[in-house]
Amino acid sequence: MTAPTGPLSRSVNVERLNKDRAEITVEASPEECAALARDFKIPGIRDLVGRFRLGGSLTRLHVGGSVEATVTQVCTVTLEPFEAKVKEPVDVAFTNADILNDTDAEDVELPDPIMNGRIDFGALTAEFLALGLDPYPRKPGVAFEPVTAGEDPLPFADLKALKAKLGGTD
Structure with missing residues (x-):
């Protein structure tokens, strides 16, 4: 048996x-959520659940479903932590790793491999949670106000005025 590849396996x-009726549910423990939060460099994750439905065969196994969690992120405007719900749809194709070894196509989007007849649904849950995270999170109701140069003096306006007063040239 191989060691887990991440905090959620x-x-x-x-x-x-x-394959026609298989359903897999992954519920992360509080310890696994804390470890994922550290990996993702966010303050917290809770209530992480991945729900997956399988269809097809080992030559083309389709996994659909969703990953849901409540995450605590830091607002990029106010730098305050806040909670947000994440719900990311899952739609992935898998195939037997032996089939992938026989494929030479470079421009074709290949399915993910089924390694030794197994899929790590914990890693899949973590991957889709990461995809669902906002890379520039904002606390609800907070808007970014860009700084505009209008009536405010420019940074070197005082120096320019001093230079003009002393008789310097522009």
């Missing part, structure tokens, strides 16, 4: 599942 042998 739920490796499932998909060869033994009924």
Whole structure:
């Protein structure tokens, strides 16, 4: 058995599942949420759940569903922490790793590999949570107000005035 690749790991042998009706649910523990929050460099994650439906065969296994969580992020405008809901849809194709080894196409989008008959649904949950995070989070109701140069003096206006007073040239 291989070691988990991240703080959230739920490796499932998909060869033994009924692909037409299989459903997988991943619920992260508080410890796993805390470890993911550290990895993602955000203040907190709670109530992380991945719900997946499987369809197809091992040559083309489709995984659909969603990942949901409540995250605490830091507002990029006010620098205050705030909570936000994340809900990210999941739509991924997998195939047996042996099939991928036989493919030479470079420009074709290839399915993710099924390694040793297994898919890590914990890692998939963490990946889609990361995709759902806002890279520039803003606290609700906060707007970024750009600084405009209008009536305010320019940074070197005083120096220019002093230079003019002393008889310097522009």
